[in-house]
Amino acid sequence: xxxxxxxxxxxxxxxxxxxxxxxxxxxxxxxxxxxxxxxxxxxxxxxxxxxxxxxxxxxxxxxxxxxxxxxxxxxxxxxxxxxxxxxxxxxxxxxxxxxxxxxxxxxxxxxxxxxxxxxxxxxxxxxxxxxxxxxxxxxxxxxxxxxxxxxxxxxxxxxxxxxxxxxxxxxxxxxxxxxxxxxxxxxxxxxxxxxxxxxxxxxxxxxxxxxxxxxxxxxxxxxxxxxxxxxxxxx
Amino acid sequence: xxxxxxxxxxxxxxxxxxxxxxxxxxxxxxxxxxxxxxxxxxxxxxxxxxxxxxxxxxxxxxxxxxxxxxxxxxxxxxxxxxxxxxxxxxxxxxxxxxxxxxxxxxxxxxxxxxxxxxxxxxxxxxxxxxxxxxxxxxxxxxxxxxxxxxxxxxxxxxxxxxxxxxxxxxxxxxxxxxxxxxxxxxxxxxxxxxxxxxxxxxxxxxxxxxxxxxxxxxxxxxxxxxxxxxxxxxxxxxxxxxxxxxxxxxxxxxxxxxxxxxxxxxxxxxxxxxxxxxxxxxxxxxxxxxxxxxxxxxxxxxxxxxxxxxxxxxxxxxxxxxxxxxxxxxxxxxxxxxxxxxxxxxxxxxxxxxxxxxxxxxxxxxxxxxxxxxxxxxxxxxxxxxxxxxxxxxxxxxxxxxxxxxxxxxxxxxxxxxxxxxxxxxxxxxxxxxxxxxxxxxxxxxxxxxxxxxxxxxxxxxxxxxxxxxxxxxxxxxxxxxxxxxxxxxxxxxxxxxxxxx
Numbered sequence: 001x002x003x004x005x006x007x008x009x010x011x012x013x014x015x016x017x018x019x020x021x022x023x024x025x026x027x028x029x030x031x032x033x034x035x036x037x038x039x040x041x042x043x044x045x046x047x048x049x050x051x052x053x054x055x056x057x058x059x060x061x062x063x064x065x066x067x068x069x070x071x072x073x074x075x076x077x078x079x080x081x082x083x084x085x086x087x088x089x090x091x092x093x094x095x096x097x098x099x100x101x102x103x104x105x106x107x108x109x110x111x112x113x114x115x116x117x118x119x120x121x122x123x124x125x126x127x128x129x130x131x132x133x134x135x136x137x138x139x140x141x142x143x144x145x146x147x148x149x150x151x152x153x154x155x156x157x158x159x160x161x162x163x164x165x166x167x168x169x170x171x172x173x174x175x176x177x178x179x180x181x182x183x184x185x186x187x188x189x190x191x192x193x194x195x196x197x198x199x200x201x202x203x204x205x206x207x208x209x210x211x212x213x214x215x216x217x218x219x220x221x222x223x224x225x226x227x228x229x230x231x232x233x234x235x
Numbered sequence: 236x237x238x239x240x241x242x243x244x245x246x247x248x249x250x251x252x253x254x255x256x257x258x259x260x261x262x263x264x265x266x267x268x269x270x271x272x273x274x275x276x277x278x279x280x281x282x283x284x285x286x287x288x289x290x291x292x293x294x295x296x297x298x299x300x301x302x303x304x305x306x307x308x309x310x311x312x313x314x315x316x317x318x319x320x321x322x323x324x325x326x327x328x329x330x331x332x333x334x335x336x337x338x339x340x341x342x343x344x345x346x347x348x349x350x351x352x353x354x355x356x357x358x359x360x361x362x363x364x365x366x367x368x369x370x371x372x373x374x375x376x377x378x379x380x381x382x383x384x385x386x387x388x389x390x391x392x393x394x395x396x397x398x399x400x401x402x403x404x405x406x407x408x409x410x411x412x413x414x415x416x417x418x419x420x421x422x423x424x425x426x427x428x429x430x431x432x433x434x435x436x437x438x439x440x441x442x443x444x445x446x447x448x449x450x451x452x453x454x455x456x457x458x459x460x461x462x463x464x465x466x467x468x469x470x471x472x473x474x475x476x477x478x479x480x481x482x483x484x485x486x487x488x489x490x491x492x493x494x495x496x497x498x499x500x501x502x503x504x505x506x507x508x509x510x511x512x513x514x515x516x517x518x519x520x521x522x523x524x525x526x527x528x529x530x531x532x533x534x535x536x537x538x539x540x541x542x543x544x545x546x547x548x549x550x551x552x553x554x555x556x557x558x559x560x561x562x563x564x565x566x567x568x569x570x571x572x573x574x575x576x577x578x579x580x581x582x583x584x585x586x587x588x589x590x591x592x593x594x595x596x597x598x599x600x601x602x603x604x605x606x607x608x609x610x611x612x613x614x615x616x617x618x619x620x621x622x623x624x625x626x627x628x629x630x631x632x633x634x635x636x637x638x639x640x641x642x643x644x645x646x647x648x649x650x651x652x653x654x655x656x657x658x659x660x661x662x663x664x665x666x667x668x669x670x671x672x673x674x675x676x677x678x679x680x681x682x683x684x685x686x687x688x689x690x691x692x693x694x695x696x697x698x699x700x701x702x703x704x705x706x707x708x709x710x711x712x713x714x715x716x717x718x719x720x721x722x723x724x725x726x727x728x729x730x731x732x733x734x735x736x737x
Binding site: 099101 | 297302304307408412413414415417422637639
């Protein structure tokens with residue numbers, strides 16, 4: 001691993017085939033992201049990990065690291081664009097952090113704190129999204145979905161079940177669907193022990209009957225901001 | 236309670252005076268007064284103008300979110316809603332007995348809430364009226380004026396409230412809108428450091444609370460006739476009492492007495508509250524009007540809160556507060572125990588009781604235990620009742636087989652007191668406003684009566700879908716063109732005049 005590129009002026013070593021995101025994460029540098037997960041193939045859809053590579057915008061999770069690249073990450077310009085992306089995600093869904101069990105453990109909320117998002121800025125859409133409580137052990141609250149499709153990848157690639165798929169068209173039409181005739185999670189072979197049951201970065205997929213067992217102030221991102229949790233993605 | 240002055244015979248001919256907003260209360264309310272040409276009061280109504288909708292939008296949510304979500308009804312007594320919802324969900328989960336640590340942590344949280352809310356209400360919101368006079372200069376009649384004129388009193392009020400907030404923070408996780416109580420128990424107990432920090436100050440809080448009781452007693456002695464008669468009316472009452480009849484603000488059975496003191500029901504299982512209480516709807520108010528079923532909607536109105544609790548219980552289970560209760564009941568032949576301003580006296584006795592209870596709990600090792608949760612056999616329904624700072628608070632939920640709430644009914648303290656507050660302001664209006672030119676100072680007398688009840692207006696209007704509504708379209712010349720009214724009888728529409736349509 002002798003090759004390096006520059007990320008915000010710092011030399012980042014990388015191995016052949018690594019993306020900018022993978023190399024930065026392995027080196028302990030945080031690049032904001034939501035849809036990328038180290039265990040699953042990247043698809044560059046949330047655009048939050050957008051960096052400037054030699055002056056051009058690119059998603060760091062799908063851009064190959066190259067020797068000598070000059071990459072801009074946490075500049076005011078990029079963080080402002082990321083903030084706007086976050087604000088659009090917040091208004092597209094129904095994200096009510098005060099009563100959400102995921103609060104404090106939520107990547108969307110933690111990223112918004114990291115990027116100093118102070119308000120949603122845009123008008124709220126208040127979409128009418130369903131809650132699927134048909135499964136005996138898992139609740140699906142699509143109000144909080146950010147379409148990262150990590151559940152699709154985890155169920156397909158890790159669990160071999162294909163419980164979830166993306167479907168529909170348009171801003172409010174496209175969403176995660178359930179692969180059962182009824183469209184209900186309770187009619188699938190999904191299990192609370194599946195990898196997909198714990199992959200959701202927000203509060204869509206949650207175990208039932210477990211709410212607020214960990215006090216506010218003692219949760220993952222209460223203790224340290226998301227930018228200090230890079231090692232978990234690297235391991 | 237009477238319904239005199241609720242509805243004037245010919246309101247269109249009367250002059251309208253509005254107190255909007257009612258100040259130094261929690262939430263938004265207004266009072267409308269209709270006067271005839273001789274300034275005689277013909278109609279007085281207290282309106283709660285906020286719209287909340289919690290009973291509706293909690294439907295379809297998982298039950299474990301409920302204690303955290305519904306507490307957002309209020310920023311002053313969220314702990315009461317947090318705990319009432321938790322108690323309801325305990326019942327729904329079939330948990331009949333919490334672990335000792337969970338029960339004592341919840342009690343500590345609740346009595347911290349009582350302490351901070353009573354301190355806030357008495358010192359910050361009401362003491363300006365009591366110390367400066369009901370009709371005193373409005374510029375000074377506020378907490379800033381109290382700080383300037385009576386800095387020691389203001390300091391005690393601020394620090395008592397702060398201590399209560401600290402108790403809440405350590406038990407619930409946050410000073411406001413914490414998450415400490417969860418269905419079946421609590422998510423944390425106290426650490427030894429937290430316990431020591433509270434123990435360091437609690438004795439001072441007990442002393443200051445006792446001083447506050449002395450202060451309201453002194454005010455009564457100095458203004459005996461006015462305080463005794465101000466907004467006075469006879470009323471039924473209801474509260475929780477412990478199995479032995481003692482005051483218990485966290486748990487117990489329902490006790491109700493009519494205005495003559497005759498017991499209507501006692502130690503009644505609140506899980507069947509609907510057998511003894513019903514709610515009436517009036518077309519002019521967003522708030523419902525609860526009543527005792529046995530007496531009917533007209534005679535069955537009642538009041539709740541500190542005055543009812545302190546006068547209805549057989550004893551208070553802490554020594555200093557019990558001694559003060561005895562003196563309160565004996566004062567001037569029992570006159571203060573029936574006075575609207577007696578609410579303040581009773582409130583301070585309860586604050587003393589809360590401080591003593593916190594002191595006792597802090598000496599109990601169970602509060603640093605680690606057995607936090609209990610389990611039981613799942614039920615379909617849960618009812619939780621607690622004595623909130625302002626009075627009896629009922630939370631009632633039905634939860635389906637998928638763990639989602641399908642029905643919610645909340646009867647909050649201020650709703651129980653709706654008719655009582657309306658009666659009190661009408662009594663004050665009759666006595667102080669009739670035949671006089673209206674001034675700000677006179678109108679403040681109306682607000683003083685409302686403040687005696689410590690209303691939590693924001694949590695009192697939580698229904699959705701059956702809200703009475705009046706809409707009037709008024710032409711540029713002031714004439715009413717169109718009126719639409721939706722009430723419990725449905726939608727009625729009355730077009731007075733067609734304009735612009737040919």
